[in-house]
Amino acid sequence: MKILSVEQTRTLDQYTIEHEPIAPINLMERAAQAFTDWYTARFDKSRPVRIFCGLGNNGGDGLAIARLLTQLEYSVQTYVVRYAPRESEDFMHNHRRLKLISSITYIENERDIPVIRNREVAIDAILGLGLSRTTEGIVQSVIDAINHSPATVIAVDIASGLFADTANGPNSTIIQPDYTVTFHLPKLAFLQPTLGLYVGEWHWVDIGLSRAFIERTPTTYFYTTEKEVRHLLRPRNRFSHKGSFGHALLLVGSYGKMGAGVLASRACLRSGVGLLTVQVPRCGYEILQTTVPEAMCQPDGHLHILSGQPDLEAPELSTYSAIGVGPGIGTAPETLAMLRKLLSEAQKPMVIDADAINLIAKNRDLIDKIPKNSILTPHPKEFERLTRRWTSDYDKLGILRDFAQRNRFVVVLKGAHTAIATPDGTTHFNSTGNPGMSTGGTGDVLTGILTALIAQGYDPVEAAVLGVFEHGRAGDRAAQNRGQIGLMASDITDSLRWD
Ligand SMILES: NC(=O)C1=CN([C@@H]2O[C@H](COP(=O)(O)OP(=O)(O)OC[C@H]3O[C@@H](n4cnc5c(N)ncnc54)[C@H](O)[C@@H]3O)[C@@H](O)[C@H]2O)[C@@H](O)CC1
Ligand SMILES: [K+]
Incomplete structure (x- = not known):
């Protein structure tokens, strides 16, 4: 609308x-x-x-x-x-x-x-x-x-x-x-x-x-309605197989923050990805294999953080139809090195969240390395670190539009009525979601959803509009069941319904 x-x-x-x-x-x-x-x-x-x-x-x-x-x-x-x-x-x-x-x-x-x-x-x-x-x-x-x-x-x-x-x-x-x-x-x-x-x-x-x-x-401003979202969602072909829905790679987690990785992984699987590989520090191997048996796990050589030195022979990045990075990864120098290498080698649009954004904000040369049409999902504080402080909501919208347009990114600025700025200068405001979703881990769930949609071949703008809408709608369903106060991030994943 x-x-x-x-x-x-x-x-x-x-x-x-x-x-x-x-x-x-x-x-x-x-x-x-x-x-x-x-x-x-x-x-x-x-x-x-x-x-x-x-x-x-x-x-x-x-x-x-x-x-x-x-x-x-x-x-x-x-x-x-x-x-x-x-x-x-x-x-x-x-x-x-x-x-x-x-x-x-x-x-x-x-x-x-x-x-x-x-x-x-x-x-x-x-x-x-x-x-x-x-x-x-x-x-x-x-x-x-x-x-x-x-x-x-x-x-x-x-x-x-x-x-x-x-x-x-x-x-x-x-x-x-x-x-x-x-x-x-x-x-x-x-x-x-x-x-x-x-x-x-x-x-x-x-x-x-x-x-x-x-x-x-x-x-240049749009408000996402349910009717529009229905047009974006692609029905599944009866003869499709797991290869039809892409293979996603998530790089997530660190010691004490493996939960973020688990939340992103489960949401990715609940959003229709064909195959999922999750790269985690070695300390997260058993956690992930136990809590998300549907995913394959690629342990990093480092025990506590992602260092980019895989423990096992890792497949080429081109194997993956989508890559999501950020939830729970921390900002250690080794992780920065991993991110630098990943951004340089990645050819396709990625999903970049949380500490990956914080690392980029502190190492601004990385901005140019991010593949065009990638989705960045900052919350306002992360976005401010990436850009500058704003004087009003309208000033912020201007900064958001310019940043997305100049760098050719899709920027999902999270909050009530999440604003999605696109490379062509438009901004889409989301219509779903509730204050119960202001709780730890909901952003990790969104990263999993968006990575799954890109893996399935959705264009990044469509993926962002659709993914943010369904994330909010699942949050609304979860709030209906348990009320806003008791809502947890994993309830959102459990409430996803893609039909
Ligand atoms: N134009 C249309 O066809 C329709 C208009 N509608 C209504 O008309 C409204 C707009 O009407 P108007 O354009 O007459 O404007 P308003 O009714 O908002 O304002 C009336 C007048 O107040 C003056 N004014 C502006 N700021 C002021 C202030 N701070 N203190 C005191 N006076 C101030 C202005 O000179 C303005 O002419 C819409 O918001 C809507 O409610 C609806 O009836 C739907 C159809
Ligand atoms: K009024």
């Missing part, structure tokens, strides 16, 4: 109005109806509703929602925050219609702000995509009052005061909603880790904006 800029969204609204065609006021009615349907499916009439409206079209939506909820016999009190002398045309139209059936309270200064009580619902329709400057004056006071109230807060389209695709200045006053119900497409702000407080749980509702326009509008 595409994520459009504010400017593009405005053009999309306009295009829909002209080409459907539909009168602007009817499009607003559709938006209000979609919000109302979402609301009535979740909240019953026992909870009084206070709707706070601005003077633009976001306020117009609020007035229309107030009318629709009043007609459904919800207990509604409507407020108009009078921060400017002018109202939008569609605001005025909905104002006239609401006045016929209900009263409206005007907020011009602080003493007009009502006390908002527990069990009430506050609907925020003060400012939407038209936000052009930081909030101030009476708007700021109303936002503060809503934020300090015990009510459930629901933002219409976007929280008032939050810019949809650029950074807010420090000390901005922004609604902190429990829910955001947005029209038609997600906004970039909803996917940024530091803005979660200003988004809450977000839902999007379809308001029938032009599909044709969305299809031909260029964007």
Whole structure:
């Protein structure tokens, strides 16, 4: 699913109005109806509703929602925050219609702000995509009052005061909603880790904006949906055999961190790889053979770390259809030497994670040795070591895009809504996963998944989008079974289902 800029969204609204065609006021009615349907499916009439409206079209939506909820016999009190002398045309139209059936309270200064009580619902329709400057004056006071109230807060389209695709200045006053119900497409702000407080749980509702326009509008930002992922997944041929699904090599583990190797190996096997060889320090040989009997084990000559001096005659690297390196390997000098040799000899895209990334960050000449189209899977701290500190989420997105494009890597920046930056300059945000997955070993599981997908012949961008989605989906299934708090990395592997 595409994520459009504010400017593009405005053009999309306009295009829909002209080409459907539909009168602007009817499009607003559709938006209000979609919000109302979402609301009535979740909240019953026992909870009084206070709707706070601005003077633009976001306020117009609020007035229309107030009318629709009043007609459904919800207990509604409507407020108009009078921060400017002018109202939008569609605001005025909905104002006239609401006045016929209900009263409206005007907020011009602080003493007009009502006390908002527990069990009430506050609907925020003060400012939407038209936000052009930081909030101030009476708007700021109303936002503060809503934020300090015990009510459930629901933002219409976007929280008032939050810019949809650029950074807010420090000390901005922004609604902190429990829910955001947005029209038609997600906004970039909803996917940024530091803005979660200003988004809450977000839902999007379809308001029938032009599909044709969305299809031909260029964007570099995408939000992965289940439908898209279904198209990526390749069905298995009845006559296939284990040779059809590739042979992966994982270089993992060190003394005290063999668990990372086991987690990556099991996830790799659960993700459909045909054959798996795992290279581990000698101390990990029995551990791996015992816990992952399905894998072949290639012990390193070193007892505690990977040194790149195999104990047994090792096959050529070209034997393997995919190579994954990093989980649990540590950063010993011998391991650095192993990584240097591996990167120089590898011909195909690899999966590079954890300490392999830390070693690369400290030895930057290695960046040029990484095969093009390799997948790097840093968490934010590792990515910062690889690049630089960022000043905002949007600054980080720029750094991410440039790094992936310049080096021709696929970079999977892990977190809520993991961002996948590709060599062609696009960024895909993931839609699955939950906070229960913020626990040791989940990244090792992802490395195993991605290595298995590359081994099966998936293109690295497809592998990253599909693998990250299924990793999150398995995490969601695991959280359903045991709750988020008790979730462990191995539960994710056990919950993988590729159909
Ligand atoms: N355009 C369309 O066809 C549709 C628009 N819809 C709604 O319309 C919204 C956008 O409406 P508008 O473009 O009228 O914009 P808003 O309603 O977000 O803003 C209204 C006005 O507030 C002023 N303003 C900006 N920043 C301010 C600040 N910090 N303090 C005080 N005033 C400020 C602006 O000059 C702007 O004209 C969307 O978010 C959505 O809710 C929906 O009805 C769906 C259809
Ligand atoms: K709003």
